[in-house]
Amino acid sequence: MQIIDKLNSLEDLKGFTCEELEILAGEMRSLIIKKVNTIGGHLAPNLGFVEPTIALHKVFNSPVDKFVFDVSHQCYPHKILTGRKEYYLNPEKYLEISGYTNPEESPHDTFVIGHTSTSVSLACGIAKARDLKGENFNVVAIIGDGSLSGGEAYEGLNNAAVLGTNFIVIVNDNEMSIAENQGGLYENLRLLRETEGKAELNFFKSLGFEYYYVSDGNNLSQMIEALEKVKDTNCPTVVHIKTQKGKGLKAAENNKELCHWIVPNLLDENNEIAQVQNTSCPETYTTITNDFLLKKINQDKTVLAINPATPGAVGLTPDIREKFGVNFVDTGIAEEHAVAYASAIAKNGGNPYLLIISSFLQRTYDQLSQDLALNNSPMTILVNWGAIQANDMTHLGCFDIPIISNIPNIVYLAPATKEEYLKMLEFSYTNKKFPLAIRVPFMNPVTSGKSDDTDYSILNKFKVTQKGSDVALIGVGSFYHLALDVANALKAEGINATVINPLFISGLDEELLNSLKENHKLVVTLEDGVLDGGFGQKVASFFGNSDVKVLNYGAEKEFPDRVPLAKLYEKYRLKQEMILSDIKEIL
Amino acid sequence: MQIIDKLNSLEDLKGFTCEELEILAGEMRSLIIKKVNTIGGHLAPNLGFVEPTIALHKVFNSPVDKFVFDVSHQCYPHKILTGRKEYYLNPEKYLEISGYTNPEESPHDTFVIGHTSTSVSLACGIAKARDLKGENFNVVAIIGDGSLSGGEAYEGLNNAAVLGTNFIVIVNDNEMSIAENQGGLYENLRLLRETEGKAELNFFKSLGFEYYYVSDGNNLSQMIEALEKVKDTNCPTVVHIKTQKGKGLKAAENNKELCHWIVPNLLDENNEIAQVQNTSCPETYTTITNDFLLKKINQDKTVLAINPATPGAVGLTPDIREKFGVNFVDTGIAEEHAVAYASAIAKNGGNPYLLIISSFLQRTYDQLSQDLALNNSPMTILVNWGAIQANDMTHLGCFDIPIISNIPNIVYLAPATKEEYLKMLEFSYTNKKFPLAIRVPFMNPVTSGKSDDTDYSILNKFKVTQKGSDVALIGVGSFYHLALDVANALKAEGINATVINPLFISGLDEELLNSLKENHKLVVTLEDGVLDGGFGQKVASFFGNSDVKVLNYGAEKEFPDRVPLAKLYEKYRLKQEMILSDIKEIL
DSSP, X not given: OOTGGGOSSHHHHHHSOHHHHHHHHHHHHHHHHHHHHHHOEEOHHHHTTHHHHHHHHHHSXXXXXXXXXXXXXXXXXXXXXXXXXXXXXXXXXXXXXXXXXXXXXXXXXXXXXXXXXXXXXXXXXXXXXXXXXXXXXXXXXXXXXXXXXXXXXXXXXXXXXXXXXXXXXXXXXXXXXXXXXXXXXXXXXXXXXXXXXXXXOOHHHHTTOEXXXXXXXXXXXHHHHHHHHHTTXXXXXXXXXXXXXXXTOHHHHHOTTTTTEEOTTOBOXXXXXXXXXXXXXXXXXXXXXXXXXXXXXXXXXXXXXXXXXXGGGGTOOHHHHHHHGXXXXXXXSOHHXXXXXXXXXXXXXXXXXXEEEXXXXXXXXXXXXXXXXXXXXXXEEEEESOSOOBSXXXXXXXXXXXXXXXXXXXXXXXXXXXXXXXXXXXXXXXXXXSOEEEEOOSSSOOOOSSOOOOOXXXXXXOEEEEOOSEEEEEXXXXXXXXXXHHHHHHHXXXXXXXXXXXXXXXXXXXXXXXXXXXXXXXXXXXXXXXXXXXXXXXXXXXXXXXXXXXXXXXXXXXXXXXXXXXXXXXXXXXXXXXXXXXXXXXX | OOTGGGOSSHHHHHXXXXXXXXXXXXXXXXXXXXXXXXXXXXXXXXXXXXXHHHHHHHHSOTTTSEEEESTTTTOHHHHHHTTOTHHHHOGGGGGGSOSSOOTXXXXXXXXXXXXXXXXXXXXXXXXXXXXHHTOOOOEEEEEEXXXXXXXXXXXHHHHHTTOOSOEEEEEEEOSXXXXXXXXXXXXXXXXXXXXXXXXXXXXXXXXXXEXXXXXXXXXXXXXXXXXXXXXXXXXXXXXXXXXXXXXXXXHHHHOTTTTXXXXXXXXXXXXXXXXXXXXXXXXXXXXXXXXXXXXXHHHOTTEEEEEXXXXXXXXXXXXXXXXXXXXXXXXXXXXXXXXXXXXXXXXXXXXXXXXXXXXXXXXXXHIIIIIIITTTOOOEEEEESOSSOBSOGGGOOSSHHHHHHTSTTOEEXXXXXXXXXXXXXXXXXXXXXXOEEEEOOSSSOOOOSXXXXXXXXXXXXXXXXXXXXXXXXXXXXXXXXHHHHHHHHHHHTTOOOEEEEOOBSSSOOHHHHHHHTTTEEEEEEEEEEESTTSHHHHHHHHGGGSXXXXXXXXXXXXXXXXXXXXXXXXXXXXXXXXXXXXXXXXX
């Protein structure tokens, strides 16, 4: 490592020769590969954006000029260049910075960003603030081709195009989203690549942008030349650059989807995909889901699995997608479309299943309300990754309960066991009455040992699994097991608690809850999500006019960032012994 | 009325001569004008879509062929033709049908639709269900140029373009959104109009659609000819038709924005805009808002009023917009962009105010969470029309409290009086710490008679306006006055209640609430929104482990459709005497 040792400021960068910059690019790649393969993270997007980042910092003057990195999957090179190289050089410091842009980390980061398609609108706001204040600098939004399918990106482009002032969009076209790109736009991007940007039919020009094409965005001098040309432009300008996702690492170039985000040690010592012992895959809730869907698809051609651009995150790997055939639809990054589309399919006799992760479900609130709930379409949403965790504050999984369960008409189910999940899936297939969502447990499958005979068409019927008195513990979904643990601890203290698996998150079993008033002093709710607007507060409200006391357990309303789960549980008192002690204090 | 009397089925329509159809169009216009001017409703969009609707039903075979009307502001002609003419002919039946499409009303209506930009995605779902089932019919989405700026429309177009099967989009280009169109797309539409669709640069073609242009969509034979051409197409096709908004009514042709949606009796007996006595306008919360904004804009060039496409709904009439100048931005239908854009302006030293109605705020949940709250940008959202009402189930105003107040970091304020609102506005201008939302009361201004000296930078400090014992009444925002009424009724019964104006919706004054435990048996919450996920349930949860009982009042979780307010209040027990009786039962 030679050049990078000489890099202590962006001034240093600007002084490097082209040759030195090329060497620097190689050094940065090695650092990224080593770090990501050690702690996990976004690999291929960052490898493909090394040279464009060097060019951006060579030509522009950050932080006076402002960069907005869409979804910030590609911001590692930027971090290395802007005073944070130590977090890539020193393995002991690997975990000390975020994998996303964050202004608290550096003045070179303009926003906390982890969801896609936001960069153009955000940059548009920076430009407007600049113009209102009469300031003068460049505003640059950096957006991947994949993110262009999201509605917010389009709304931003449509508005940015008429700014009439300095505004630059770098369209980083690596011919991939997280998985394949989806939609008509991508044929136009292909046409533009094939004609070196010369085709008359041009999506960006049709919206009113000036347009430049760079045939090799990984070529430093091409990139620098193009950026020099658009720097200080006084009209909204798109620079469409073709780059290679995974550039410089064979394994990533050849396995773009697999290497989009990798787990530690995916690569072996030769930087090739490590050979995994071909043992049989363990069963997960994801494999249960996909086995169910495949079975149904084979029986019924109207069953459809829909996912917006993150198939890998819900276990829909390329081989499974191939098995599903036309009965799998990736909408691209287009959660709003995905919900409306699925709702219409359900309303017209199909059987759509939307597989989505909790954090991205919130990208489609209005469609859940208007296109789905208001139309009472019998589609099924399988909510994945819905749980308290804080791997990154941009991807929390604790808000889906307040979102879904406060919209009328949608029935939200929470299985605690594999058998319940299977029964709910079977029920979903027969349901023709209402929109259904199932919170897929974010844990390894737990078996009850006996099949579930619940009739889920009878709404809001909670299951009492242990009859006791004084205290009733209601554990929602994955937290049912925590309720059981607390009940066992209570038993050791001579208290025989009632244990309830509510199964339904979106409504209360009023008959059951009323019956608890007879011989219970306390009802405890446990939910794997934020307390505010959640299940427990409905229970508290229900018992408000009675003598029964209520304790609600769940997450606080906050955005915790990279906090270990044990620490979060401690903070939220989500530990058996803490709950036990709280209960004893009240009884 | 001659032709319309002969119209009893779509078969009749198909049998009419061109001349008869022209006459029918005129008769339909008269019916629409008369009805809308009697009970209010969408005028100009429907007048402009009479001939296209006749052509659609002449050429296609509804309900086998499916029409999806975007936002359904233009569905009245369709209703008249599909078995519902009596609701336009007979004034006594005017109110018996909805102003929007609704499948429960007719098999010719495919969805309940009242929010924009959804039609393409919904139609895409119909097409997919058709193809999965091996059926064979036409699917037609009908979308106005204004709705094309919404992200969901674009996501739909991008996905629909690659369907590879029958799919038709009628782009009804009347050169208007509700107000003016906004964005680069509209330059392309202008170019296409000016070149009669021949320009190479074509937004729709760039997404992969086949494209046809109709220079006069209000010309029946042109329309019929064009639709005959695309009927049974086997690839996604856009028919771009130029129509005149307000067609056939001079007042509407010349006042497109004013006549988009009209109140009863806007037109006089000559079908001209009725002359209103030029008395001074009464003060409303809307005029208070705009006076404040104008004052600030005149003092500070970084203050900005932003609204997504519904300026009239928040009192930003053309004359006020003109006064605001570059300090007003209409983003077009683009709520997601509006929030991200405003957040970035605030983060970069500007002072943006987003004026939005409650029902459309839900179109931007993820941006509230990620672009705004996570970035803690000090922008201000003025939430209008946030209240329990059921004018139409597609435009309810009761969900903004669960949405905003369960997202971390956003401070949601609820003024009960004019003075509080003014102080909150002044505070918002100085706030540089957190995202702020203010729930603008949906009522006439109430004055307290004395200025508000609250320091709103001290979060979650509730105001006790009357100290009592036994019962505490917490009335949120506009319902503070209901709390006062109940307190007065209690006083008459010898009970001296505590009355609290919480001012903050998004957090609790724990110190105050704790102090209530001393000498209060019951806390009553009253909020002008849905109970589920709302303010009251947080209070109930807070008191869960105490002896204080809690009663929560607000709306049930449901989508009430066109229910008179008095009836809703009765159902929700939101009446002074009902609340009084509930309280007495508990004490």
